[in-house]
C-alpha cells in the first residue's frame with residue numbers, strides 16, 4: 001500500500017507524530033493493517049513516584065494498527081528506559097521497560113462507542129489515536145509500587161542506615177544494653193540447658 005496521501009498537507013489534522021498515530025491510511029476497511037515503528041521523546045515522566053520513564057527519554061514503539069469493524073486495534077510492544085529509586089536502600093537505579101499493548105480505539109459512530117464509556121474503551125478522534133493515556137495507564141500497572149535496585153537488595157542497616165550492599169555481610173553493631181550484657185555472656189557460654197544463673201548476678 002502506498003504510504004499516506006501524496007501531498008501530506010492536511011494541516012488542520014493533528015500531525016502523525018509523537019504518541020499521536022494517524023489511522024487514515026487504514027481507510028476504515030476491516031482487515032487493513034499497518035505497522036509502525038517510531039521513537040518518541042517522552043514529553044514528561046511516565047510512571048509512578050519511585051519509578052518511571054524519565055521525561056526526555058526515548059520510547060520505542062513497535063506497533064501494528066489493524067482496522068476492525070468497531071475501530072482500530074493497536075497491538076505491539078513499547079520499550080523505554082526506566083529510572084527508579086530503590087524502596088529498600090533508597091539508591092537510584094536504571095532499568096528497561098518492555099510492555100505489550102493491546103488496545104482498541106473505537107470509531108466515533110460505532111456500537112462500541114455508543115455502548116461503552118470513554119474510560120473503558122478509548123476513542124479515535126479525527127481518525128487519530130492518542131497513545132499517551134494508554135501508555136500512562138499501562139506503565140502505571142506494570143511498574144512496582146515498591147521498586148528494588150536488585151531483587152535481593154539487602155536494604156539499609158537498621159542501626160546506622162548504611163547501605164548493607166556497601167557495608168558487607170560482616171557489618172553489625174554490638175549495641176547491647178549493659179543490663180543485658182551479662183545475659184549475652186551467659187547464653188554464649190552455656191549452649192543448651194543446664195547452665196547456672198550465677199553469672200547473671
Ligand SMILES: [Zn+2]
Nearest residue numbers: 086089149153
Ligand atoms: Zn536497593
Ligand SMILES: [Zn+2]
Nearest residue numbers: 157159160161
Ligand atoms: Zn550499621
